[in-house]
Amino acid sequence: MWLPLVGLVVGVVLGLLVGVEIPLGFVKYTAIAVLAALDTVLGGLRAQLEGRFDLVVFTSGFVVNTCFAALLTAIGDLLGVDVYLGAVIVFSMRIFNNVSFIRRDLLRGLAREPEPVRPAGDS
Amino acid sequence: MRFRxxxxxxxxxxxxxxxxxxxTWQVRVETSIRAKLRIPSQRLEELAFVLQEQARYRERLEAEIAALREQVERYEEAATRDQGAQRELRRRLEVLRLAAGVEAVRGPGVVVELRYSPRPLEPGDDPNLVLVHYTDLQAVVATLWAAGAEAVAVNGERVVSTTGLSCVGTTILCNARRLAPPYVVVAIGDPDALQAALEAEGGPLAALRAFQFPVRVVKVQEVRVPAYRGGFEFRYARAEK
Known part of the structure; x- marks a missing residue:
């Protein structure tokens, strides 16, 4: 499990080293995209802990969720509707959800309790 | 697994x-936005709107400035034209003031002194024979004008276009002022021409000298002719235009 963590660290370091100028107008979109990416990664972690991780689902979820979040925000801007607020709320809720499930999974793992069956369906 | x-x-x-x-990029951009603009990116849109509005407002103001500047230019142009007209008017006014005699002037000219005759009157003599009459004075003044005098005064009274000399008893009235002898006429003009005109044969002084009036004509390099002190009142004459 250390290799993906190395990837994360390399990504952060790369982001720190490589200068990037996101145009001010796109900052909102990238923010939503980052939120979606964060949600997907946490969802993947949770799925991993629950033993039902699927690489294809995870990868497609990462790409599609990230792009779609940014796209939806852009569309909302075109329509004059603050759609990004909805995206922020949904992704935030999901992130909290995922974190809480991860926490429980970890606690359960520590207590060596049997895993209850939970409906699958995570991206 | 570790190596594969x-x-x-x-x-x-x-x-x-x-x-x-x-x-990381997002955090960096957001941080730099906060550091540079000191505002969170959520407010950017709102601020962009305000900025656009202000930019439009500024454009309007700039257009206004341009229009006003043009106006100022027009006014300045008109002002310079007016200044030219004003200078011309002032110049003409100066000439007219000189001509009207409301300004003291100095220049070369002559001083003429007329005195009563010192000849003692004998019984039966006409006293007019020893008095300087206003007609004598008038003849002198008219001769001076005719000889090209530009300014004339009698005993400090400027002779202007409305000045008339008349006789009141033994004194002469000039500009509603009584003049007493000796009569001193000062005139500005070509001194030689003025003197020649006065001394000419059959001139105004020749007759006086014939009756032994003490008459003197002195050419001067600089003489002062005072300004007319009275007022002008035109009750009948109207400018044609």
Whole structure:
């Protein structure tokens, strides 16, 4: 499990080293995209802990969720509707959800309790 | 597994790398925005709207400035034209003031002194024979004008266009002022021409001299002719235009 963590660290370091100028107008979109990416990664972690991780689902979820979040925000801007607020709320809720499930999974793992069956369906 | 990572791990690594990159960039941009603008990016849109509005407002103001500047230019142009007209008017006014005699002037000319005759009157003599009459004075003044005098005064009274000399008893009235002898006429003009005209044969002085009136004509390089002190009142004469 250390290799993906190395990837994360390399990504952060790369982001720190490589200068990037996101145009001010796109900052909102990238923010939503980052939120979606964060949600997907946490969802993947949770799925991993629950033993039902699927690489294809995870990868497609990462790409599609990230792009779609940014796209939806852009569309909302075109329509004059603050759609990004909805995206922020949904992704935030999901992130909290995922974190809480991860926490429980970890606690359960520590207590060596049997895993209850939970409906699958995570991206 | 440690030395032969699975495809899953590689893919996960790539995705996490991208995620880390995205998050870091986002944080960096947001931080720089806050550091530079001191406002969170959520307010950017609102502020952009305000900025656009202000920019439009500024454009309007700039257009206004341009229009006003043009106006100022027009006014300045008109002002310079007016100044030219004003200078011309002032110049003409000066000439007219000189001509009207309301300004004291100085220049070369002559001083003429007329005195009563010192000849003692004998019984039966006409006293007019020893008095300087206003007609004598008038003749002198008229001769001076005719000889090209530009300014004339009698005993400090400027002779202007409305000045008339008349006789009141033994004194002469000039500009509603009584003049007493000796009569001193000062005139500005070509001294030689003025003197020649006065001394000419059959001139105004020749007759006086014939009756032994003490008459003197002195050419001077600089003489002062005072300004007319009275007022002008035109009750009948009207300018034609």
């Amino acid at each position: 990572p699975s495809r899953l791990q590689l893919a996960l690594t790539a995705i996490l790398l991208v995620a880390g990159l995205l998050v």
